Amino acid sequence: MKLHLKIKRFNPEKDKKPWWGEYDIEVEPGDRVLDALHEVKWNIDGTLALRRSCAHGVCGSDAMRINGRNRLACKCLVKDEIKNGQITIEPILGMRVIKDMIVDMEPFFAHYRSIMPFLVNDTPLPANGRERLQSPVDRERFDDSTKCILCACCTTSCPSFWARGEYIGPAAIVQAHRFIFDSRDQAAQERLEILSDVDGVWRCRTAFNCTDACPRDIKVTKTIGEVKEALRTGVIQ
Amino acid sequence: MAHYHQFDALVVGAGGAGLMAALYASKSVKTAVISKLYPTRSHTGAAQGGISAALGNVEKDKWEWHAYDTIKGGDFLCDQDSVDILCKDAIDAVIDLEHMGLPFDRTPEGKISQRRFGGHTNNETKQAVQRACHAADRTGHMILQTLYQNCIKNKVQFFDEFQMVDIIIENNKCNGIVALELSTGEIHVFHSKATMLATGGFGKMWKITSNAHSLTGDAPAIMLRRNLPLEDMEFYQFHPTGVYRMGILLSEAARGEGAVFLNDKGERFMERYMPTLKDLAPRDICSRCIYQEVQAGRGINGKDYVYLDFRPEHINKWFAADGNPKRVDAHYLETRLPDIIEFARVYLGVDPITEPVPIQPTAHYAMGGIPTNNDAQVLADERGSLVEGLYAAGEVACVSVHGANRLGTNSLVDLVVFGKRGGIAMADYAKGASLRPINKDAVYKDAEGDLAAIRNSAGTERPAAIRKELQTMMDEKVGVYRTGQGLREALSVIKGLQARFRNLKIDDRGVKWNTDLTEAWELGCLLDLAEVTAAAALWREESRGGHYREDFPNRDDSKFLQHSFAWMSNDIQIKTKPVRITRHQPVERKY
DSSP states (O other): OEEEEEEEEOOTTTOSSOEEEEEEEEOOTTSBHHHHHHHHHHHTOTTOOOOOSSSSSSSOOOEEEETTEEEEGGGSBHHHHOBTTEEEEEOOTTSOEEETTEEOOHHHHHHHHHTOOSOOOOSOOOTTSOOOOOOHHHHHHTHHHHTOOOOOTTGGGOHHHHHOTTSOHHHHHHHHHHHHTOTTOOOHHHHHHHHTSTTSGGGOOOOOHHHHHOTTOOOHHHHHHHHHHHHHHSOOO | OOEEEEEEEEEEOOSHHHHHHHHHHTTTSOEEEEESSOGGGSGGGGOOSOEEOOOOSSSOOOHHHHHHHHHHHTTTOSOHHHHHHHHHHHHHHHHHHHHHTOOOOBOTTSSBOEEEEEEEEOTTTOSEEEEEEOSTTOHHHHHHHHHHHHHHHTTOEEEETEEEEEEEEETTEEEEEEEEETTTTEEEEEEEEEEEEOOOOOGGGSSSBSSOTTOOOHHHHHHHHTTOOEEOTTOEEEEEEEETTTOOBOOTHHHHTTOEEEOTTOOOTHHHHOTTTGGGSOHHHHHHHHHHHHHTTOSGGGSSOEEEEOOHHHHHHHHHHTTOOOOOOHHHHHHHSHHHHHHIIIIIOOOTTTSOEEEEEEEEEESOBEEBOTTOEEESSTTOOEEEEEEEOSTTEEOSSSTTSOOTTHHHHHHHHHHHHHHHHHHHHHHTOOOOOOOHHHHHHHHHHHHHHHHTOOSSBOHHHHHHHHHHHHHHHSSSEEOHHHHHHHHHHHHHHHHHHTTBOOSOOOSTTOHHHHHHHHHHHHHHHHHHHHHHHHHOOSOBTTBEETTBOSOOHHHHSEEEEEEESSSEEEEEEEOOOSSOOOOOOOO
């Protein structure tokens, strides 16, 4: 089928400001949007720059705005996104654009690192040399937030983040949730302290954009709500 | 001029092996990790079904059984002392990961949950054993996340989105690497005492593949150019269950949970080929059986694919037929296999709970690679000489623990076991060594010259066209089934593509984030690795594990119970190294 791709382009070595590149290509309906972008890059204009790796929605490299909504280009199909023969592609919002779809991810990862994204447990390991035990119910408690692939779809869809880049953002809160609600972890209070900061969890205005944007179907807004509740009540359950 | 850095230990690649090595090396020496991707993008994160260890959490198991299964799965080409290390250390490695925070699924008693996987058996009953420790069907994701989290905890230094373009080797001593900083286009020289290559696989030489776009074999290709050998390159695994026409992996865990293959007649054909293990036979065998069904006209609608059936009522029917009391329902499968069920829904529009899923074999895993000893030290030749200061671990390495065919889950075991051993060995070495002098200017100019040649290329050939021809040809001629004639044709096609590669045309002359340049450079790596793969496959006139020659359909232990070591000069030179056999003499491989 025919597809008209409209791509927001910016090359810092040539362009003073972004411009729209328009490309007419032939694709299969079941092709991924990533395949369509490759068709442009490989056969029309090799200067098009984007990150991508796994091409099936698990590595988190190719987050972008597709028809105005944050998606992984490898996890949506042309036939589902095409409208009037066209798909519009832009870089994710709220980050400095380096080149075309490539944005500066460093502030995003700095927020991630700030919430102590690692298990803290200083009690002695089991004397039998085996695993710490955890009931299936306790394991299930934080399952949803373990799915996060740090693609930034959620954070860069959030109006609070657009308004203030210092806001720690949904992804970092999801990552904090993954440890706060892990029965093996002992640093929940320290993480909650970090998240109660002026640029922490209270900047969330429950817009639900993050939940819509998550390619892993994490209930991001609910997750943030659980962290707020833990902060409000002082109870983690 | 280049940027210059000094480290005791340098790790290239931030997947499971690289991060594990970095964690252990950084405990005692100044360590850095260099990766062309953000670490969490590494393809370890795409591993699905599980990581095996004979924990015996749900039924009786022994590491010796795991070892024998691995050796038999590898069609007796594994080095058996290395396999003992793999399977014995697997137990501590999995426990170590749990202590680091890995959220494994749990048994009712709270232990790490385990499930069945292809080729893993109770050696007494010969039946499938529950050995694969798992976190749903995203075990690799959890391993990658957990290791990265612990690297942050231990303040490991990262150079993210730096792409290695050369390895500094002089007189069989490694002194570091040269890398391109993707965001600036500037060259960095990393000078080190010990260097580990952990760059993963090179499955992008095939068209139908489970591999990420970034898996282009950069490290092994550079090794060839540095006149160092690669081991067992003819052994490449084709996983039987790739999404039809796309190659996206659908985990063997599906069959571990009870799924079966069906042909066009609705027949569970694996019963005919492998009466004991059936659909849980090792991957090489299942892939060949699928092709045989297709050849016999029993592909679905006469085409080149079959079904993977995991409709719950069908699984229960097969369980009943096998005398297995277990029963499953939709909720259970959605909990144990959520990602692959979603892949089928998203990419095929097929719901595995109510419909069978079209699948075909997909290029998946390199058993061969950079030869190493049991401490991940890189070998310079078939006699065991070392490249001092150079290490390799994970898919890029060939220890060899996988022999001619890797068992499912053993890639993740390999990463953590040999990543850790390599990390410790690097640190020990670096503590007693000093930096050898290097000529910074010369290594910088070499790398810059190679990249400039591509950046300024003024030919007519688009890299994408060459890559597409390579991939299509490799699927046809260097796939599951091979013949001498097909492999000779493959070599001639590759020579032609290499010639065209010297007449490149790329569009992007810029320096910042020039992925037109890096993709072309990676294509050069794939072309060289494809040549070695085809040449080694032509040399091995027998069929063993993942390497099947229609013109030599039997295993020939009298001539080929040997590892191949391949060098690239004008042509490919091949030498041999005996397989280390300890407790298990080769026998016929039946399941």
